[in-house]
Amino acid sequence: MTFLDFVQGPLWTVAGWVFVLGVLWRIIGMLRLPGRRDLSAGRGSGFAGGLRAAFRHFLPASGFGGRTAYHVVAGYMFHIGLFVLVLFGAPHVAFIAEKFGVSWAALPNWAFILVSEIAFAGLIMLYLRRLLDPVMRVISDADDHIGSLLVFLVMLTGCLALAQSFTVLKAVHMLTVDLLLLYFPFSRLMHTFMFAWSRSYTGAMYGRRGAPL
Amino acid sequence: MSAQTAVASFLDQTGAMVASYLDACVHCGNCATACHFYEASGDPRHTPIHKLLPLAKAYRRHKAPFSSFKRVLGLAPAEVTEGELQEWQELIYDTCTMCGRCTLVCPMGIDIATLVHVSRRGMVAAGLAPPELMAVAERSRDEGSPLGVTPEKLKERIEWLRDEYDVEIPLDKPKAQVLLTASSIETMKYPHSLAAMAKILNHAGEDWTFSTRGYEATNFGLLAGHIDVSETMVCRIVETAEALGAKLVILPECGHAYGALRWSGANIIGRELQFEVLQIAEYLAKLKREGRLKLSPLTESITFHDPCQVARRGGATDAPREVLAGFARDFREMDHAGNGNWCCGGGGGVSTITRANDLRHKTFEIKMRQVEGTGAGMLVSSCANCRQTFDDDKAFYNWDRDVGSLVELVADHLVQ
Numbered sequence: 001m002t003f004l005d006f007v008q009g010p011l012w013t014v015a016g017w018v019f020v021l022g023v024l025w026r027i028i029g030m031l032r033l034p035g036r037r038d039l040s041a042g043r044g045s046g047f048a049g050g051l052r053a054a055f056r057h058f059l060p061a062s063g064f065g066g067r068t069a070y071h072v073v074a075g076y077m078f079h080i081g082l083f084v085l086v087l088f089g090a091p092h093v094a095f096i097a098e099k100f101g102v103s104w105a106a107l108p109n110w111a112f113i114l115v116s117e118i119a120f121a122g123l124i125m126l127y128l129r130r131l132l133d134p135v136m137r138v139i140s141d142a143d144d145h146i147g148s149l150l151v152f153l154v155m156l157t158g159c160l161a162l163a164q165s166f167t168v169l170k171a172v173h174m175l176t177v178d179l180l181l182l183y184f185p186f187s188r189l190m191h192t193f194m195f196a197w198s199r200s201y202t203g204a205m206y207g208r209r210g211a212p213l
Numbered sequence: 214m215s216a217q218t219a220v221a222s223f224l225d226q227t228g229a230m231v232a233s234y235l236d237a238c239v240h241c242g243n244c245a246t247a248c249h250f251y252e253a254s255g256d257p258r259h260t261p262i263h264k265l266l267p268l269a270k271a272y273r274r275h276k277a278p279f280s281s282f283k284r285v286l287g288l289a290p291a292e293v294t295e296g297e298l299q300e301w302q303e304l305i306y307d308t309c310t311m312c313g314r315c316t317l318v319c320p321m322g323i324d325i326a327t328l329v330h331v332s333r334r335g336m337v338a339a340g341l342a343p344p345e346l347m348a349v350a351e352r353s354r355d356e357g358s359p360l361g362v363t364p365e366k367l368k369e370r371i372e373w374l375r376d377e378y379d380v381e382i383p384l385d386k387p388k389a390q391v392l393l394t395a396s397s398i399e400t401m402k403y404p405h406s407l408a409a410m411a412k413i414l415n416h417a418g419e420d421w422t423f424s425t426r427g428y429e430a431t432n433f434g435l436l437a438g439h440i441d442v443s444e445t446m447v448c449r450i451v452e453t454a455e456a457l458g459a460k461l462v463i464l465p466e467c468g469h470a471y472g473a474l475r476w477s478g479a480n481i482i483g484r485e486l487q488f489e490v491l492q493i494a495e496y497l498a499k500l501k502r503e504g505r506l507k508l509s510p511l512t513e514s515i516t517f518h519d520p521c522q523v524a525r526r527g528g529a530t531d532a533p534r535e536v537l538a539g540f541a542r543d544f545r546e547m548d549h550a551g552n553g554n555w556c557c558g559g560g561g562g563v564s565t566i567t568r569a570n571d572l573r574h575k576t577f578e579i580k581m582r583q584v585e586g587t588g589a590g591m592l593v594s595s596c597a598n599c600r601q602t603f604d605d606d607k608a609f610y611n612w613d614r615d616v617g618s619l620v621e622l623v624a625d626h627l628v629q
Contacts, residue, residue: 029278039479063553067246138257198237199322201230210528
């Protein structure tokens, strides 16, 4: 078995299951904790408030003007870029087709490179802020740095492997992907899923009070 | 030992909502931009999410999924220590008014005020809350009010108000349909507000009363995180209203009283309230809608400060504006008015903590900029705690604007 066979065979399988089961365990672990029915006489709908907040908070908050612009712009550059690359990068579409038997249209090569640049710029902007902003330095911990670094390595090795001229580059990319999947459920990367609950819980509380969020 | 007690309390209070908050935070730091204490100090330690570090550490070490696995591998956060909690006391109490402004800007929608409340309850359980705030909370339990307004003192005060303001004020009237409550800040410092509420209720022809049992609307137990005191204060009002058979309890100009009874009251006592609860500004808006409030115009230029717990966290942002519409002829909204308003700086019990005064005064510079931006001559609010904070800051800065109360302005312009 070659190194490539290993990282996209058994290690991929193990990492994939750790990711899926780990994420489910985290979500179930959160949901099995007690909740409390709100006994106050509601002014509005908690359900509608929760749903609204889950989507509304994709948009930057009004009233904060330029204060959050850097984070919002860099955040969207990175996140949208990353999702487009993961889902529509031609090698990924081919990989998904091979592993799961489903496929869809892929980005042309030039678009992949353009989107990569946007995603890289966003991630680097976010990470520079984490390193340089005094607030970010106080609140950041090892998990924040490891998560950022792993995602950066996945993206970097992905770009290096794009030409698909060297098998070892593809194997290194697969290795970093496997490591990211293994790390994911134990880390703050879980925000990918947890945001839906945190926003909805608050949105439901505020919705019940008739307070917009 | 006390650290263990605090941690046990943190974990006991961590249900699905709190866990989702602690698991969703990405340490983006946006909450700092929303916080008046960070805005005033520029100190990164005043970043709201940083104030919750002991709670987050306890959760990740003991309760989060995989925490036992991480503990075995030495990857869990270290145990929370008493020294750490003592260090965090200032962050959890002096530099947070639980105003909820940070929730607006949080991409994850985390209600940091809820997490601060959880942290405060843990601190109280461990005996690590600021003594001044605890004393105020306990005085309200033992004497009836945080400022020493015992039932006897209330009787004397009401007799004096009847004479001074020539207003009828029922006390302990049996079977009254409306129970009026007061903030002891008003009773002792702004008695005009009590007379104003009485005048308005009489003007509206309500069958109402004050009570010598359920009279104190403030709930410093809730602010301190002292849940027993908070329950006692809620129960006094609930039991009084139920004994009267009252259909409506009116809360005075007090922000946190609204959160305590209107939104937390039923949850604190564990059953639904059998009466309606309105903050006085909501009640005024209702009277106006029903055509029961006749007012002569207010011509002075005013701006309105939204109390956080009534507006942003209470959902009653429109009520004072309904009252002011057409009545205040020169009403000017300040920047960030409404749900995004900056806090007065003295809520959440902060105004009772002397060592917090310097930073609190500094936060008032934000309010001065907001008000001066409108050019208005008077800063009006519907919270006696905000008003007291403003009056204190006004004196500190020799500020040239007036500070006023919505209910007093309305009462002074009633047309018979």
